[in-house]
Amino acid sequence: MPDVPRRSATTLVLAVLALVVVPLVPGALSSGSLTGFVRIPVESLLVLLVLALLPWRPARIAVASIFGAAVVAAILLAAIDRGYESALSIRFDPADGQQLISAFGLVSDALGAPTAIAVVVLVAALAAGTAALLAWSALRVDAGIRRHVRAGTAALTGVATVWIVSALVGTTTTATPVAAAASADAIGSAVSLASAGATAQARLVAQAADDPYARAPASDLLTALRGKDVVFVFIESYGRSAVEGSSFAPGVDAVLRQGTADLAAQGYASESAWMTSPTFGGISWLAHSTLQTGLWIDTQSSYDTIVGTQRFTLSDAFRTAGWRTVSDVPRDTGPWADGVSFYHYGSFLDARNSGYRGPSFGYARIPDQYTLKAFADRELASGHTPVMAEIDLLSSHTPFAPLPQLEPWDAIGDGSVYAGQPAQGDQPAAVWEHTESIRTAYGQAIQYSVGSLLSFLQNVDDPNLVVVALGDHQPSTIVSGSAANHDVPVSIIARDPAVLKPISGWHWQAGLEPGAAAPTWRMDVFRDRFLAAFGPQ
Structure with missing residues (x-):
């Protein structure tokens, strides 16, 4: 069955592309530039390293699923943040999630409730599908590395080395760092904004009393x-x-x-x-x-x-x-x-x-x-x-x-x-x-x-x-x-x-x-x- 190895190679290539491209989406959204995709995502390297250390398949499935969900969460946070900056000229604070309901109301008024609901359903479906794709991709690449241990380990080690060296020396492509942690940055930024917001609220209470x-x-x-x-x-x-x-x-x-x-x-x-x-x-x-x-x-x-x-x-x-x-x-x-x-x-x-x-x-x-x-x-x-x-x-x-x-x-x-x-x-x-x-x-x-x-x-x-x-x-x-x-x-x-x-x-x-x-x-x-x-x- 000569087509089987060919299909296997094709799915491996697609899985690698998904792991390389999708985790970079939050960075591209934040920068507004396609150069954000000419990078190496550390999130994918980390999940593959963790999967390589886990002998139990159920544990690998759980880790891959968490990875997919985390990247999708980062994409959504970056997209909402980009929308806030474009429409409201402010950053998105996760503590202000109530504004998403208001945004839905505006879309409903502009396009009609059925269209607005369809948009929400489409986004939810894309998010779930993307998370599943990333989980499958991580497991598929991990399986390929396990099947070809020497070549797979060498390739993973080589890419990780490039990322580390690039991070240390600041290697860039068209002013964009090669070493990327875009998804982690998006989640970290959201956490920082929420923390800063909590500090601001405490200060506001004191001002209100004076x-x-x-x-x-x-x-x-x-x-x-x-x-x-x-x-x-x-x-x-x-x-x-x-x-x-x-x-x-x-x-x-x-x-x-x-x-x-x-x-x-x-x-x-x-x-x-x-x-x-x-x-x-x-x-x-x-x-x-x-x-x-x-x-x-x-x-x-x-x-x-x-x-x-x-x-x-x-x-x-x-x-x-x-x-x-x-x-x-x-x-x-x-x-x-x-x-x-x-x-x-x-x-x-x-x-x-x-x-x-x-x-x-x-x-x-x-x-x-x-x-x-x-x-x-x-x-x-x-x-x-x-x-x-x-x-x-x-x-x-x-x-x-x-x-x-x-x-x-x-x-x-x-x-x-x-x-x-x-x-x-x-x-x-x-x-x-x-x-x-x-x-x-x-x-x-x-x-x-x-x-x-x-x-x-x-x-x-x-x-x-x-x-x-x-x-x-x-x-x-x-x-x-x-x-x-x-x-x-x-x-x-x-x-x-x-x-x-x-x-x-x-x-x-x-x-x-x-x-x-x-x-x-x-x-x-x-x-x-x-x-x-x-x-x-």
């Missing part, structure tokens, strides 16, 4: 804003790239300039600057908590830690000083535990009680203009007591489609006016076929969200209205570019110009559009500066 504002009497809080309705509006993905240095910035700038002029004609004053957000491309609640607490919350584990403390938030300050406090998150379909236990909001507006009867617009089910109209009708009606609120505008959330259209303020009603708009607009799958169409859709979404805010300001008859409007983070790199920073625009808008006098020392720029020379603050400094400016003078 807070003089938590001990301030109510009479000393926000004295310059007494009697005002103060609304903090986060505009989803409203980053610096929306107004500066991009193909879609001119359209957004035109809306901001026209809005500044229209508001000034109605007696509004506004000043703007930049803030550096702790997050990028997503995880909006990190920005919200950073602004509220005056602490730098840049990971999910940091957020989980801070909401377990008694840190004094902006909403706490307003509540303590006598304001009604409201959270308005239109996407929420159930109780928000952190809103009750940490932010201590007095009431909540969300998808359950906003009265919306219109069609769904994908991820941002309820149009921003409706969110603001419903808030105004419920919370700013004639004779109301002063209110402080945080409102999240979500129509500019990924995937930026389908997008609502602005309607006359008095025609919004229960949202039925939007019937038919989702079907008539661009669909996510079509938008996400090309980079330029994604960027165009993003620019249009920001124009809509800003336009919704302007519609609110122009139609609400409230002489005591004060709005702090800002972005939560930059859009992902596919929109903002790989060199984008973490800056977002921030504006304070007031019907009473006297409101802006306490912040004259901030040197913000007049209008809704900050220029390149406008001040840039880290978002965590805002709480203390805001409380100081509007406290006792």
Whole structure:
């Protein structure tokens, strides 16, 4: 049977190739270069050496299976880390695994739930298949070495010697070390990030407890804003790239300039600057908590830690000083535990009680203009007591489609006016076929969200209205570019110009559009500066 040795040799070659190539995948993902494959993986050498020392086949199968699972785990960690860096400009901390669920939600909204589930199933199948392939490859090569002891041992010893010498003298191919431990490095990096995260959490708890504002009497809080309705509006993905240095910035700038002029004609004053957000491309609640607490919350584990403390938030300050406090998150379909236990909001507006009867617009089910109209009708009606609120505008959330259209303020009603708009607009799958169409859709979404805010300001008859409007983070790199920073625009808008006098020392720029020379603050400094400016003078 002459074909048997040939098939045996073929399977051996394939097994060797798998052991050489697959463990190098994490390094290639990390470097983003194919030169990462021109290396010798130490993981494969080690598993073959261990297998050679084991006389029992069940033990060899167990070791080979562990090897396959470890390499696949390293590949997945490296791939997720690469995705985090590309989309969010941060490293992946395994303690932030909750974000994988959020990522799945975004894929579902962009491509549809069936497609998202199919992707997950495919990844799981590929992972299981790759682990099995590596285990089989290790056992196949070990069998070959046992069958040809002298030649096999010599080959394994020779490759191991090359790896050791290369590691010692730093031999490289096109600036890439020949001696590789890519899978081990990926797992080690994940462990180091998790360890650093744990240390950061302990430090954050100490910072949360050291807070003089938590001990301030109510009479000393926000004295310059007494009697005002103060609304903090986060505009989803409203980053610096929306107004500066991009193909879609001119359209957004035109809306901001026209809005500044229209508001000034109605007696509004506004000043703007930049803030550096702790997050990028997503995880909006990190920005919200950073602004509220005056602490730098840049990971999910940091957020989980801070909401377990008694840190004094902006909403706490307003509540303590006598304001009604409201959270308005239109996407929420159930109780928000952190809103009750940490932010201590007095009431909540969300998808359950906003009265919306219109069609769904994908991820941002309820149009921003409706969110603001419903808030105004419920919370700013004639004779109301002063209110402080945080409102999240979500129509500019990924995937930026389908997008609502602005309607006359008095025609919004229960949202039925939007019937038919989702079907008539661009669909996510079509938008996400090309980079330029994604960027165009993003620019249009920001124009809509800003336009919704302007519609609110122009139609609400409230002489005591004060709005702090800002972005939560930059859009992902596919929109903002790989060199984008973490800056977002921030504006304070007031019907009473006297409101802006306490912040004259901030040197913000007049209008809704900050220029390149406008001040840039880290978002965590805002709480203390805001409380100081509007406290006792």
